[in-house]
Amino acid sequence: MYKKITLAFILFLTFFGQVQAKNSDIISNKDISNIVTMHANQLLQDSRFVSTSIGVVTETDSVILHFGELTRHKGNTPTDNTIYEIGSVSKTMTGLITAYAVKDGKLSLNDNINKYINNKLDKLSTEKNPVTVRQLLTHSSGLPRGYVDLGLRAETLSKTSFLKALNNVNPSENKGKYHYSSAGIELLSYILETVYQMPFDNLLQQVLSSETNMKDTKVNLAQEQLKDVAYGYNEKGEIAKAHLTPEVLWGGSGYIKTTMSDLVKYMKWQLKEESKVIKESHKKLFHVSGNDYIAYSWIASEDESLGNYYIHHGGLEGTQNWIIVFLDLNIAISIVTNTSFPEAAGLLRETGMTIIKNLK
Numbered sequence: 001m002y003k004k005i006t007l008a009f010i011l012f013l014t015f016f017g018q019v020q021a022k023n024s025d026i027i028s029n030k031d032i033s034n035i036v037t038m039h040a041n042q043l044l045q046d047s048r049f050v051s052t053s054i055g056v057v058t059e060t061d062s063v064i065l066h067f068g069e070l071t072r073h074k075g076n077t078p079t080d081n082t083i084y085e086i087g088s089v090s091k092t093m094t095g096l097i098t099a100y101a102v103k104d105g106k107l108s109l110n111d112n113i114n115k116y117i118n119n120k121l122d123k124l125s126t127e128k129n130p131v132t133v134r135q136l137l138t139h140s141s142g143l144p145r146g147y148v149d150l151g152l153r154a155e156t157l158s159k160t161s162f163l164k165a166l167n168n169v170n171p172s173e174n175k176g177k178y179h180y181s182s183a184g185i186e187l188l189s190y191i192l193e194t195v196y197q198m199p200f201d202n203l204l205q206q207v208l209s210s211e212t213n214m215k216d217t218k219v220n221l222a223q224e225q226l227k228d229v230a231y232g233y234n235e236k237g238e239i240a241k242a243h244l245t246p247e248v249l250w251g252g253s254g255y256i257k258t259t260m261s262d263l264v265k266y267m268k269w270q271l272k273e274e275s276k277v278i279k280e281s282h283k284k285l286f287h288v289s290g291n292d293y294i295a296y297s298w299i300a301s302e303d304e305s306l307g308n309y310y311i312h313h314g315g316l317e318g319t320q321n322w323i324i325v326f327l328d329l330n331i332a333i334s335i336v337t338n339t340s341f342p343e344a345a346g347l348l349r350e351t352g353m354t355i356i357k358n359l360k
Contacts, residue, residue, distance in 0.1 A: 027359055032056055032063045035358045040067045043351050048344070050233060052337045053078045055264040056355070057271065059330040062264045070230050070338055080261040083216065083228045084336050085243060087254045087314025089323050091185050093217075093266075094252035095137060095297030097192055097207055099281035106195040109134040109285070116191050123167045131171065136181075136188040138286035138294040142171025143181040147249070150183065157248050162186070178288045182253035185297065189252030200250040211277075212265040217258040219251035229257070232318020235341035240318025254314065260334065263323065267332035270310070270325045282310060282327075306356060313345055320344040322352050329360055 036054050043052055044067055051068030066078040101107040107116065112130035114121055125131035135141035143166070144150055147157055150165035166187060193200040201219040208214035216225065226244065234240040247255050258266075273279050284293035284300050291302040298310040307328030314321050321336035322345070335352045337344065 027058065029061055029063055032058070032359065033065060035355055036063065036065050037067075039351050039355050039358075040065065043347065044068050046347065048237075048341055049337055049339050049347075051078050051230075051339075052335060052348075053082065053084070053260045054336075054352075054355070055260045055267065055334045056359070057264055057267040057332045058359075059271075062268065064260050064264055066260075072233075078230060078260075078338075079228075081216075081228050081259060082230050083221065083225055083257050083259055084230050084321065084338070085232075085255070085257050085314075085316050085319045086263075086321055086336070087316045087319060088182070089312050089314035089321060090252060090254050090256035091182075091297040092310075092312050092323070093204060093208070093256055094185055094189055094192070095295070096277070096281050097203060097252075098133070098137060098188060099277050099296050100207060101192060101195060103277055103280055107133050107191070109137070113187070113191060116195050120163060121167045124169055124171065129172070129175075131175075133188070133191070134285055135175070136184040136191075137296055139178055139180045139184060140176055140286055140294075141181060141184045142173065142175030142177075142179060143169060143184040143187070145180060146182045147186075154248075159190070159249060162249055163190070178286070178294070185253035186249050186251075189250035192252070193250060200252055201247075204252070204256070208262075208266070212262075212269045214258070214262040214265050217256060217262045217266075219255055219257070220246045221257055225257075228259075230319070230338040232316075232338035232340060234317055240316075240340060242318065243316065254316070260336065263334040263336075267323065267325060267334060271327070271330055271332055273327065306353075306360065313349070315340055315345055320348055322349050324352055324356070326356060329356070331356060331359060 040052055050072055051070050053066045055064045064080055070076045070078055110132050112125055114125050131141045152161055152165055189200045196203050205218050208217050231242055232240045243255050281296040284295055286294040293300040300310050302308050306326055310325040312323055318340050319338055320340050323334045325332040333352050333356055335348050
């Protein structure tokens with residue numbers, strides 16, 4: 001009897017010790033806040049930046065912190081309700097909806113895109129040399145970067161002129177190679193709109209709100225949201241153009257707007273690989289070089305100390321941001337600023353990576 005009690009007591013102590021050790025490895029919100037604050041303040045020592053918002057998601061919790069001022073000399077620090085343009089980080093959301101469509105049986109990655117759009121691009125994507133959904137997702141379709149490269153101007157741009165110009169493209173020079181194409185993601189947004197028979201912006205809102213309660217993420221903002229938009233500064237320190245009028249195209253390549261609060265919800269979802277849709281969206285579909293692959297519009301890579309991660313940058317005339325999801329560490333970070341200048345993206349990425357290295 002005594003031996004049984006002793007053995008049980010030893011097992012209890014062993015288990016209790018393991019639980020304590022595990023809990024001691026979980027970094028507290030206070031520690032996260034201290035680390036984020038230190039590096040955010042260092043970033044803002046560069047006077048070209050006026051503000052930054054940073055969200056961090058861990059296995060057990062999340063932290064959102066805001067620094068600086070949205071408007072110089074106004075003292076108006078960003079809040080959880082501040083709406084940012086996230087530029088090409090939008091592509092990851094379009095990629096996610098594509099993963100939904102694949103799991104729903106609406107799309108197949110290797111199909112000719114004309115299967116889904118009534119053969120509207122029969123010259124661009126032929127039976128013998130098709131452009132596929134996979135190629136649009138992975139920037140390997142050979143399509144040009146944007147509508148300007150299609151010979152179109154903002155003043156006369158329309159969905160009709162965009163599709164007509166695409167159909168006259170010969171993609172053979174860059175097809176099968178990594179050639180970054182926002183035009184390709186806009187085309188993918190159109191395909192998603194067609195297969196779901198729903199405007200792309202509505203589809204985006206439906207998926208994100210139903211899965212993660214992201215209520216403030218959309219291409220075209222509601223009138224009451226406009227007061228919360230973060231107007232940004234360009235490299236000359238001037239107020240930059242904000243993309244607030246209804247999008248002429250679909251907007252899935254770079255014109256989604258959101259809050260840091262919604263981005264934290266998005267990152268929490270990205271860490272849930274038990275979700276079939278998330279797992280699908282993280283599949284590596286195209287090898288770029290070295291450790292870099294393209295998933296469903298994510299860049300999938302690997303760091304010697306941080307392990308596997310998914311990353312994307314977004315930038316427009318007055319905003320820069322990164323979102324980075326570290327699956328091995330079960331940590332994700334989003335960092336955004338309402339300033340855009342040539343070195344801003346690199347400085348933000350360095351800050352985000354340094355914060356994660358300090359947290360691991």
